[in-house]
Amino acid sequence: MGVIEERSLTWVTDYFSGSELELVERAYRQALDAHNGQRRASGEPYIDHCIEVSRMLAELGLDHRAVAAGLLHDVVEDTDLTVEQIRERFDDEVARLVDGVTKLAYIDTMSKMGSRDMEAQEAESLRKMFLAMVDDVRVVLIKLADRLHNMRTLSSLPPDRRERIARETLEIFAPLANRLGIWQIKWELEDLGFRHYDPETYYHIAHLINERQEERENYIQRVIAELQARLRLEGISAVVEGRPKHIYSIYRKMRRKGVDFDQIYDVRGLRVIVDSVQDCYAALGVVHSLWKPIPGQFDDFIATPKDNMYQSLHTAVVGPEGKTVEAQIRTREMHRRIRDRVPLAIQGGGQTRHCL
Numbered sequence: 001m002g003v004i005e006e007r008s009l010t011w012v013t014d015y016f017s018g019s020e021l022e023l024v025e026r027a028y029r030q031a032l033d034a035h036n037g038q039r040r041a042s043g044e045p046y047i048d049h050c051i052e053v054s055r056m057l058a059e060l061g062l063d064h065r066a067v068a069a070g071l072l073h074d075v076v077e078d079t080d081l082t083v084e085q086i087r088e089r090f091d092d093e094v095a096r097l098v099d100g101v102t103k104l105a106y107i108d109t110m111s112k113m114g115s116r117d118m119e120a121q122e123a124e125s126l127r128k129m130f131l132a133m134v135d136d137v138r139v140v141l142i143k144l145a146d147r148l149h150n151m152r153t154l155s156s157l158p159p160d161r162r163e164r165i166a167r168e169t170l171e172i173f174a175p176l177a178n179r180l181g182i183w184q185i186k187w188e189l190e191d192l193g194f195r196h197y198d199p200e201t202y203y204h205i206a207h208l209i210n211e212r213q214e215e216r217e218n219y220i221q222r223v224i225a226e227l228q229a230r231l232r233l234e235g236i237s238a239v240v241e242g243r244p245k246h247i248y249s250i251y252r253k254m255r256r257k258g259v260d261f262d263q264i265y266d267v268r269g270l271r272v273i274v275d276s277v278q279d280c281y282a283a284l285g286v287v288h289s290l291w292k293p294i295p296g297q298f299d300d301f302i303a304t305p306k307d308n309m310y311q312s313l314h315t316a317v318v319g320p321e322g323k324t325v326e327a328q329i330r331t332r333e334m335h336r337r338i339r340d341r342v343p344l345a346i347q348g349g350g351q352t353r354h355c356l
């Protein structure tokens with residue numbers, strides 16, 4: 001029986017075939033053998049963690065060597081296998097990726113020594129060092145996938161360890177994902193980090209969001225219909241949709257602006273997807289002619305993209321009933337880049353060295 005029929009490795013055939021598939025299968029067999037008998041704190045077989053990490057890497061569009069290294073990412077640290085043996089049994093590239101991830105474990109040790117509340121500057125220098133230590137961005141992506149899976153299964157750890165790991169996730173790993181432009185991972189790391197670091201506030205905000213879910217949903221549907229009608233009238237072809245909310249970003253905005261939940265603009269968020277950059281500005285004009293813009297809330301990330309290459313127009317307006325609505329306007333192409341989570345650093349091949 002081929003290994004891909006066992007456990008949950010069936011997804012690999014969606015991504016790889018031929019000799020690439022063969023390499024990933026071999027990495028799986030090796031990881032299965034090396035971690036044999038090991039279990040995670042949750043009680044599941046250790047290999048499940050390796051599979052989940054490698055699956056995320058495949059979904060991110062990484063190559064077969066990175067996916068193989070994802071399967072093997074813990075063998076040097078947690079089993080008798082050496083980097084040298086991985087080099088012999090696989091190849092130099094896979095060995096270097098596993099070695100890179102193993103060396104990054106050092107960063108965890110350093111932040112453990114840090115004070116309970118790390119200074120922002122200290123966190124920034126840790127992030128910088130993290131990036132400087134690797135010469136292949138795939139190493140950081142493996143580490144991020146590793147951290148994300150650990151965060152998803154964090155509940156099985158004792159509270160004090162949970163809090164420390166959650167804080168480190170918020171201070172080091174989520175900003176790294178942001179910097180690399182992998183928003184889906186960034187958001188999930190932030191919400192999971194926040195939930196475990198400050199459960200009380202997290203559940204408070206989550207409760208407020210749920211309580212008003214229906215009311216907000218109805219409101220947004222009205223705004224969408226109104227905007228769509230006007231855009232059509234102006235001859236702008238656009239898709240208008242509501243935006244999912246991320247609890248940590250709401251919390252951070254409340255803190256930063258020193259305001260209440262009710263005053264957070266993007267709790268009611270819209271997204272407008274159009275065909276061209278010209279249509280972005282035309283759609284912005286339509287939004288501003290329908291509803292009064294709120295001063296100081298406009299950002300042009302098309303003319304001036306964020307460091308991570310994120311592009312969109314952001315604005316906040318006073319919508320119907322005097323409620324604030326935040327809108328993001330971008331082209332289909334900009335949206336595809338964000339949605340597909342493909343980090344710019346790895347577009348066009350996994351070999352690109354990071355330039356951050």
Ligand code: MN
Nearest residue numbers: 049073074146
């Ligand atoms: Mn791991």
